[in-house]
Amino acid sequence: MIQIEKLTKTYTTKHGTVTGVDNISLDIGKGEIFGIVGYSGAGKSSLIRCINLLERPSSGSVKVDGKDLTKLNGEQLRKARLKIGMIFQHFHLISQKTVYDNIAFALRAAGTSNKDIKTRVEELLEMVGLADKRNVYPAQLSGGQKQRVGIARALANNPAVLLCDEATSALDPNTTLSILRLLKDINHQLNITIVLITHEMNVVKEICDRMAIMQSGLVIEEGYVYNIFAAPQKKLTKEFISSVVSFNVPTQILSGFTGTLVKVLFKGGVAGEGVISDMLQNFEVKGNFLHGAIEYIQEQPLGIFIMELKGNKSAVTDAINYMESRLAIVEVMSNGN
Numbered sequence: 001m002i003q004i005e006k007l008t009k010t011y012t013t014k015h016g017t018v019t020g021v022d023n024i025s026l027d028i029g030k031g032e033i034f035g036i037v038g039y040s041g042a043g044k045s046s047l048i049r050c051i052n053l054l055e056r057p058s059s060g061s062v063k064v065d066g067k068d069l070t071k072l073n074g075e076q077l078r079k080a081r082l083k084i085g086m087i088f089q090h091f092h093l094i095s096q097k098t099v100y101d102n103i104a105f106a107l108r109a110a111g112t113s114n115k116d117i118k119t120r121v122e123e124l125l126e127m128v129g130l131a132d133k134r135n136v137y138p139a140q141l142s143g144g145q146k147q148r149v150g151i152a153r154a155l156a157n158n159p160a161v162l163l164c165d166e167a168t169s170a171l172d173p174n175t176t177l178s179i180l181r182l183l184k185d186i187n188h189q190l191n192i193t194i195v196l197i198t199h200e201m202n203v204v205k206e207i208c209d210r211m212a213i214m215q216s217g218l219v220i221e222e223g224y225v226y227n228i229f230a231a232p233q234k235k236l237t238k239e240f241i242s243s244v245v246s247f248n249v250p251t252q253i254l255s256g257f258t259g260t261l262v263k264v265l266f267k268g269g270v271a272g273e274g275v276i277s278d279m280l281q282n283f284e285v286k287g288n289f290l291h292g293a294i295e296y297i298q299e300q301p302l303g304i305f306i307m308e309l310k311g312n313k314s315a316v317t318d319a320i321n322y323m324e325s326r327l328a329i330v331e332v333m334s335n336g337n
Ligand SMILES: Nc1ncnc2c1ncn2[C@@H]1O[C@H](COP(=O)(O)OP(=O)(O)OP(=O)(O)O)[C@@H](O)[C@H]1O
Pocket: 011, 012, 013, 018, 019, 020, 021, 038, 039, 040, 041, 042, 043, 044, 045, 046, 047
């Protein structure tokens, strides 16, 4: 649905040229929820704003539904943009207009008749759960309700893509969750492709199918969220993951162990316990559990165990190889003192 090819965005400032996006290529499939994570300044906003050409790329191309947006003239681009909805961190509602008129505004801009506007706005208000708020003004709404209006407005013209620019960053955790659930429902119901940028890994963990991690304008890691949580490659990715899932044991505790410390991850959670008990029965090693948890990522369990293995070196190696052969990911944290 979205093909980004060798996209670069540079800005000319009085201090020289700044690169916001550095030669990024990404392919986002129809109906996917794709998350782009990074700290402030990583280039997320520059990238998402290039997807609907709010920013014109310095080089490279952006294809949405097969159309290269960088090649369209003004009128063609205006039409193509109707198929790309966007929601924002600070909602960007028109304060002098009611909820109804904020949503109707997007339809009027697209030339929809008054009769069709009425039907469509009612439909959208139902979808986002705000039917009873149609005549109130934005100032009378909570942050979560404002974002629901933003979502209804973004969906007004039946877009194929919804871009979310830090859409939950101004909301408390419970409201964040309710907005993320709404986005997921909309994604299921309409098969709309959603691209969201965020600095919060819990947002990605909650709803994204795939993700990219950005740093200094580059995508440094990309893949299925579940796989990235199971086996992050880059230091920054590990840092983001540890902000939502703590696999860490305090260093002073780790230094007190004399055996080999291993972190064992099992895709599929509980099954892992069976592999560990088989391993303890079949090899001349003793296991001492320091930490065990099952995390749910996209409703799929990921089992994590941190344990000390004691025994002679070859038995420990055999035990680790055995767990790996049973599809565990084993990381040796320390070889003992
Ligand atoms: N209009 C602009 N003019 C000059 N430099 C810019 C402009 N927009 C972004 N940049 C620079 O491009 C880089 C990427 O910024 P960008 O806003 O895309 O990052 P971000 O990951 O979205 O961060 P944040 O969440 O803080 O917005 C930064 O170095 C930023 O200073």
